[in-house]
Amino acid sequence: MANTQYPESYYAASANAVPPRPVLQDDVETDVCVIGAGYTGLSSALFLLENGFRVTVLEAAKVGFGASGRNGGQIVNSYSRDIDVIERTVGPKQAQLLGEMAFEGGRIIRERVARYNIQCDLKDGGVFAALSAKQMGHLESQKRLWERFGHTQLELMDQRRIREVVGCDQYVGGMLDMSGGHIHPLNLALGEAAAVESLGGTIYEQSPAVRIERGANPVVHTPQGKVRARFIIVAGNAYLGNLVPELAAKSMPCGTQVITTEPLGDELAKALLPQDYCVEDCNYLLDYYRLTADKRLIFGGGVVYGARDPANIEAIIRPKMLKAFPQLKDVKIDYAWTGNFLLTLSRLPQVGRLGDNIYYSQGCSGHGVTYTHLAGKVLAEALRGQAERFDAFADLPHYPFPGGQLLRTPFAALGAWYYGLRDKFGM
Template structure:
């Protein structure tokens, strides 16, 4: 038997949700009990974010008895703080995957990565999840070069069986976004946006209705490997036959073999005051969510109560900026000068896990411990897809699991000590290219 040790997670503090718009507008949800004493489980999932919830819900729908262990509250991490955009694909483009790993693998991945949005819609429909789910997202281009990238993306996705994209010139974009900064764009009709924390809370409730159990405020401090993995928490232990690690950017050092594979990166979002229907609809007349094509991009959309939710920026290493509003407001007012002086009611930050290749990772540690992480900022759909694939593997079908588990992973150059400065340097370089339009 081998053992893995890790310090108790200090990341969650009291475990209360951060002061986000999503937390302030969340649907009512119970506080689930922490692990107390010994808990025996057939399948234990660590992490009640989208990866863990999707895995657990898919398994519960297949009839498995699942126990979910969460260090804070359901959806406390990136799953309850993100921009709420349902965007198809991975951070790494299918073109990069094809160039790096060949057309056969790209074809397999291309067939899979379109599923995430459909999984979300299926959960929402089957389990009556109230999360303000709306259709459509818009990619915007600042330059002619970026428009060519969109045209190539449309052609590539068509090769993989997806034809929900519509190219727009600058005038057509203005019909969707009241801004003059864009050279054009592309709509993905199969994308969309929603209230991310309410989606997580609804998935958790669905797991429980199907007989699953969720323990909150139970950070894993120690994993004992073996035929029956044992997880230690401050209040007790969990003994399971199969363990699935879905902590992503918040797993910490509990499993060092995974910690070295990814780097936490924070991104920021703010929510304005309610704008009223007339003012909000003038900004985004068709109520699409929007993201641009720059390396460090802006993303924004309207909330159900007609606030502008505007996000962007990155901090490598996962630290929170000193003043989130000061960081994001210039970008918002660049896109929408008419928003100058608008009050900001909420501003928050959250971490995602960045992999060096920007391709999410999935695999096993031994025969009975599975993991998935590293969505690199495209986790809303990717995590739901990986949850389905993990459930298939545990249920006995490794076909799709093996596609991703076989992909090599690469460490950040310079190891853990230099991954932040390395990534900052790369970010500066690509940001300069964006500013120069090259």
């Protein structure tokens, strides 16, 4: 039996201590079987347990092994495609409901951290940094859009103001969202898993779902056991594989790369990010960065379509970091890793139900830290018979990638190349 450990990363090296979790080796019965112990699965489990359901979580590796434990750690509101795009796609009524939910995920994270005393280095404040006048105009429109849906913790920043919060001279301005922020993502997942167990939920690690037996009383099979449930929630995202073929057909795993410096010390760290906000730029293929609790810089960016692991992550990301902060040219990189997220053609999440009792959410398209926490609440509501918000997501249109699985990777890479050129030349 494989024993899959966390990949080498800063997060794994600085993770809070947790007890060992068992491998499923029996036949068990439960109300809800959740497949995947990332944010979507853990959020679903918590909301269900708080409402009296019995919950069993199956994890193929370890809690937070996938994107939930490897991402940039940034709390960013809304979706990968913003509310105005949704409104043009589905009309004002459905967009209103989705818009009202667009800022809920960050509130759920903060509520979880407070209620369950999760130690995950939570800090408030996120910056969207504009590299051109066109991008600044987009931020001005985005502020008006978000304020239309009741989100008011926003400040537009001119060139002078953004240099007060980011020690980088390449930005013409930006927008500060004080309801944004950053966390140690793996420790958030580990804390949520402990909360699940404190409420009587069970999490099995090293217990991959290998087959779902569908029907009135569905059964999830693992290599050494099985779980019989009233409902199943599929929350594997980019690490689901082909367990549910109809979900794999409309999505594509993609890799993003992250590096972490050696500790910078208080003076240099404060010179880079004086208020300890996190930052992402406004390019299509964006860069993102923040400080850790021990004053390292985490810097990420780039996309590898098809989720291949690059041979030299530092060679890809370090030049991006030095373009923003040339003063770090002699700083050592202590960690470099990659992690997969799941891309959809629309870049909107895919939510739905297979038959009467198998629910799923996937395809955050690189915007998952906040959305996954919202998704858990929406899925739990649906299982309780309150499906209005679930239906708002489930009714979003989704399409297979042109050319099917064979051509989806080169198709997406070609699109990214085009948008990368637009970013480069300010088009």
